[in-house]
Amino acid sequence: MLKQVLQKYGLDFSKLIIEPFGSGLINNTWKVDQPDNGASYILQRINHQVFKSPSDIAHNVRLIGDHLKEHHPEYLFIRNETTTEGEDLLFFEEGGYFRLAPFVKGSHTVDVVQTPHQAFEAARQFGRFAYLLEDFPVDKLRITIPDFHNLSLRYRQFLESVATGNRSRIDQAHASVAWLKEQDYIVRRFDAMKQNPDFRLRVTHHDTKISNVLFDSNDRGLCVIDLDTVMPGYFTSDVGDMMRTCLPPVSEEEQDFSKIGVRDEYYKAIVLGYQEGMGNGLSPAEKAAFFDAGCYLIYMQALRFLADHLNNDRYYGAKYEGHNFVRGQNQIVLLRRLLEKETLLRNIK
Numbered sequence: 001m002l003k004q005v006l007q008k009y010g011l012d013f014s015k016l017i018i019e020p021f022g023s024g025l026i027n028n029t030w031k032v033d034q035p036d037n038g039a040s041y042i043l044q045r046i047n048h049q050v051f052k053s054p055s056d057i058a059h060n061v062r063l064i065g066d067h068l069k070e071h072h073p074e075y076l077f078i079r080n081e082t083t084t085e086g087e088d089l090l091f092f093e094e095g096g097y098f099r100l101a102p103f104v105k106g107s108h109t110v111d112v113v114q115t116p117h118q119a120f121e122a123a124r125q126f127g128r129f130a131y132l133l134e135d136f137p138v139d140k141l142r143i144t145i146p147d148f149h150n151l152s153l154r155y156r157q158f159l160e161s162v163a164t165g166n167r168s169r170i171d172q173a174h175a176s177v178a179w180l181k182e183q184d185y186i187v188r189r190f191d192a193m194k195q196n197p198d199f200r201l202r203v204t205h206h207d208t209k210i211s212n213v214l215f216d217s218n219d220r221g222l223c224v225i226d227l228d229t230v231m232p233g234y235f236t237s238d239v240g241d242m243m244r245t246c247l248p249p250v251s252e253e254e255q256d257f258s259k260i261g262v263r264d265e266y267y268k269a270i271v272l273g274y275q276e277g278m279g280n281g282l283s284p285a286e287k288a289a290f291f292d293a294g295c296y297l298i299y300m301q302a303l304r305f306l307a308d309h310l311n312n313d314r315y316y317g318a319k320y321e322g323h324n325f326v327r328g329q330n331q332i333v334l335l336r337r338l339l340e341k342e343t344l345l346r347n348i349k
Contacts, residue, residue: 001095005043006032008083008090009100018043022109022211027228031103040103041081045096046228054097056142057228058089063140064133064203064230072132076214076223078102107214107222113246116265120273121221122213122246126205126238127277129224133203134281138232141203145229148206149237151190151300158303165310173325176306176332183335186299189292193234198285204233208241235278235286240297242270247294248334252301255326257333262341267294268348291346294338302331 003013011034021031021042028045046054058080065079080088081100090098113119147153162170162177170177193199205212206229214222245251247262247270254260271290275282306328308315313324338345 001092002030002043004092005090005095005098006100008085008087009081010084032100040105042101042103043098044101045098048096051144051228053142053144054091055089056144058099060141060144060230061227062088064136064227067136068132071135075128075132076104078104078223078225104214104222106217108217109211109213109225110215110219111211112251113210113266115219116269118210118215118219119242119246119266120269121215121219122208122210123239123242123270123273124277125213125221125224126208126242127274127281129205129277130202130235130238131278131281136203138201138203141230141232143231145206145231148229148231149233149297149300151187151296154300154303154307155184155187158307161307161310165307166312169310169312169325173306173310173328176325176329179332180299180302180306183299186292186295190296193236193289193292196285198283199234199236199289200283200286201232201234203230204235204237205230206233206237206241208238209245210242235274235282236289236293236296239270239274239290240293240295242274243267243294243338244297244301244331244334246270247338252305252327252330254330257330260330260333260337262334262337262345264341264344264348267345271348287349288346290348291338291342295335298331298335298338302328302335305331 002018006013006016015034015036017033017035018030020029022029027047030043032041032043034040046057048054051057061080065077068075068077078101081102082088083090088099110118158180205224207226212226213224216222246266248260249263250259305316305324309324309328316324318324
């Protein structure tokens, strides 16, 4: 299949070196090297079980690329290569959807944030991406995953799972369910934000883990990558997702909850980095909502993991018994640790 795909781009399969690349869990990714001329590419097969309409992703990337080329040609934007027939997305009945992009020489990605400097640089890049697209007509973007960061919907789905899910699991998770219900003020705050005209609907990445930023050899951010979830949204989605994944020293898979904490220096790095990237693009109300952004995304993920546990793991699946219960409690502990520092962290600006 890869041979058929690459031939569409005019590449001689017999002269290529192909190997799996990266740590992404959704799409299949390969690095393609062409030793005879030194060219390198990233080839991806899009998971169309997650992304129901990959052509919408290609549409969004194409429009954003055209806009940046016209208005901000200095920005490093990685456009998809086109086939010999001018297509930037390929579909094969037996293999699915594929795309090819140039590999940026001298760049690297980071799977797990290791320093506040890396967090600052990543946040700066996500902020800069949003800022450069301030004048982009956001209504032209297509929705690639409906309601992806809709906290109100996720809370309703959580309540439904409590009402109709696995009864023995509901009983087991009683304390966690009760605590999450007590924090429903976070949903009301989220709903109020959406009604506040000071919070602008803008081009939002929606998947701001640090591995979606390219770094140079000095760990300085170059640009953002993986635009599959770029949709209209609020800045809180991008900032909140960075906080959820960068503030704790351990991942959402950690079972020893005593290791979960909120690292103040990483919180400060995200706030200052994003604000630097955004320049004067944030309203005073938005600048005051960085802490809330972390609450929204951590709370939402706790709701989603616990709801999936109560629904017998039908969305995320489980690698062991109670996997999503552990993940949900992990995020609950992280949210508790964040809320304990609210006074301190809200003063970081």
